[in-house]
Amino acid sequence: MRSFQEQVCCSQVDVVIGKDYVEELNSINGRKAVVFSKNLKLEGLEADLLIPLDDGEQAKDLSTVLSIAREMFEKGFDRGDYVIAVGGGTVLDVVGFASSIYLRGLKLVNVPTTFLGMVDAGIGGKTGVNFQGIKNVLGTFYQPSKIVIDLKFLRTLPIEELKKGMAEVIKYSLTLDKELYDYLSLNKDRVMAKDEDALEEVVYRSVKDKLGVVKQDEREEKGIRIVLNFGHTIGHAIEAGSDFKVPHGYAISVGMVCEAKIAEEMGYSEEGVVEDVLWLLQLYNLPISVDQLGQNVSVEKALKAIGKDKKVRGGAVMMPFPTRIGDWKRVDVPLETLRGFAEQCLK
Ligand SMILES: NC(=O)c1ccc[n+]([C@@H]2O[C@H](COP(=O)([O-])OP(=O)(O)OC[C@H]3O[C@@H](n4cnc5c(N)ncnc54)[C@H](O)[C@@H]3O)[C@@H](O)[C@H]2O)c1
Structure with a gap:
C-alpha cells in the first residue's frame, strides 16, 4: 500500500x-x-x-x-x-x-x-x-x-486495455523516469500477468510522474505540461487519418516512435534513444509502425490534423522531444518541417 x-x-x-x-x-x-x-x-x-x-x-x-x-x-x-x-x-x-x-x-x-x-x-x-x-x-x-x-x-x-494504458506509462518512462524504464524492462512478465506488487510499483511511479508535471504547470500555460503529450501530435494525426478506428494507446505508441525519430533527425536526442523507444514498445507488444495498426491511415488526413494540434503557436508546434531516456526538451518545430518528417514516418 x-x-x-x-x-x-x-x-x-x-x-x-x-x-x-x-x-x-x-x-x-x-x-x-x-x-x-x-x-x-x-x-x-x-x-x-x-x-x-x-x-x-x-x-x-x-x-x-x-x-x-x-x-x-x-x-x-x-x-x-x-x-x-x-x-x-x-x-x-x-x-x-x-x-x-x-x-x-x-x-x-x-x-x-x-x-x-x-x-x-x-x-x-x-x-x-x-x-x-x-x-x-x-x-x-x-x-x-x-x-x-x-x-x-x-x-x-481485458489484457488489451492493460496494453493500451501501458503506452502512456511507457511515455512517462521515456520522457521523465529512467528508473521506470528500467523497471518496465525487467518486469514485463509480472506486469502483464497482473502481479499486484508489480502493478502497484508501475501505477505509483506513473501517478508520481504525472502529478510532478501537473503541479508545475496545472493549466498547460508554461510549456511544461506539454511533456505529457509526447507521441500525441503524430498519435492524434494517426487517429484522425484512420477516422478514429485506431485506438488511442496504439496510435500514440506509433506516435512516440515517429516523434523520437524526428527528435533524433533534428539532432536533439542522444544516440540510441530511438532504439530504446522501439525496444520497450516491442517488449510490451505495442505497435511501432503504421503497417502494424491493421487499419488504413490516410496520410493526407493525418497531415491535415497536425495543423489542428493544441500545441501549435504562430506556425510552429511545441514538441516535447526525448533527449535521453528519462529526460526531455521543448522544441518549437515549424509546421511544414513537422509535416515533412511525419509524412516519411507514416508512409
Ligand atoms: N482527463 C484526463 O486527463 C484524461 C487522460 C487520458 C484519457 N482520458 C479520457 O479517458 C477516456 C478513456 O478511458 P478508458 O480507456 O478508461 O475508457 P472507458 O471509460 O470507456 O473504459 C473502457 C471499458 O472498460 C470497462 N471497465 C471499466 N472498469 C473495468 C474493470 N475494472 N474491469 C473490466 N472492465 C472495466 C468500461 O465499462 C468500458 O467498457 C477517454 O474519453 C479519454 O479522453 C482523460
Whole structure:
C-alpha cells in the first residue's frame, strides 16, 4: 500500500494506491454521491446517493452532466458533500466535470477502475465532455481531493486495455523516469500477468510522474505540461487519418516512435534513444509502425490534423522531444518541417 499527498496549486491531492476502496471510501465522513459505471458491481459501499452511468465515449455528454446535477440537486447536495466517481476514464471525465460546476465545485474523489484511468485519466484534474462530435471541447481543470486506486479492479480488465494504458506509462518512462524504464524492462512478465506488487510499483511511479508535471504547470500555460503529450501530435494525426478506428494507446505508441525519430533527425536526442523507444514498445507488444495498426491511415488526413494540434503557436508546434531516456526538451518545430518528417514516418 502506498499513500502520499501533492499540492497542486491551490488544492491538496491525497493519493492511496493498493488499498481496499470500500474501506477507504466508507471512512470518509460526509454525505456521498457515488456515480459509477453500470458495468461494475459495487458491494458494501455506503452512499447517500447512487448514480449508475453507461460508460464509453457517448457518456461524455452534457446530458449526462445535467442528469447527475439534477439528482444531486433533488437530494439537496451542498458544498460540504462529496462526489465519488468510480469507473474508467470516460466516467471520471464526465463526473469530474459535473462535480466542478455543481455549486461551483463539490469535493471530488476519483476511483479509477481501468488501467488508463489509474495511470492517466484519474490524475491531473482535466475534466470534460465531448461537444458537436469533438472530444473534450467543454471542460474544466478541477483537482480531485482524493484519488483511491484499488488494483483489484484490474483483475477483470481485458489484457488489451492493460496494453493500451501501458503506452502512456511507457511515455512517462521515456520522457521523465529512467528508473521506470528500467523497471518496465525487467518486469514485463509480472506486469502483464497482473502481479499486484508489480502493478502497484508501475501505477505509483506513473501517478508520481504525472502529478510532478501537473503541479508545475496545472493549466498547460508554461510549456511544461506539454511533456505529457509526447507521441500525441503524430498519435492524434494517426487517429484522425484512420477516422478514429485506431485506438488511442496504439496510435500514440506509433506516435512516440515517429516523434523520437524526428527528435533524433533534428539532432536533439542522444544516440540510441530511438532504439530504446522501439525496444520497450516491442517488449510490451505495442505497435511501432503504421503497417502494424491493421487499419488504413490516410496520410493526407493525418497531415491535415497536425495543423489542428493544441500545441501549435504562430506556425510552429511545441514538441516535447526525448533527449535521453528519462529526460526531455521543448522544441518549437515549424509546421511544414513537422509535416515533412511525419509524412516519411507514416508512409
Ligand atoms: N482527463 C484526463 O486527463 C484524461 C487522460 C487520458 C484519457 N482520458 C479520457 O479517458 C477516456 C478513456 O478511458 P478508458 O480507456 O478508461 O475508457 P472507458 O471509460 O470507456 O473504459 C473502457 C471499458 O472498460 C470497462 N471497465 C471499466 N472498469 C473495468 C474493470 N475494472 N474491469 C473490466 N472492465 C472495466 C468500461 O465499462 C468500458 O467498457 C477517454 O474519453 C479519454 O479522453 C482523460
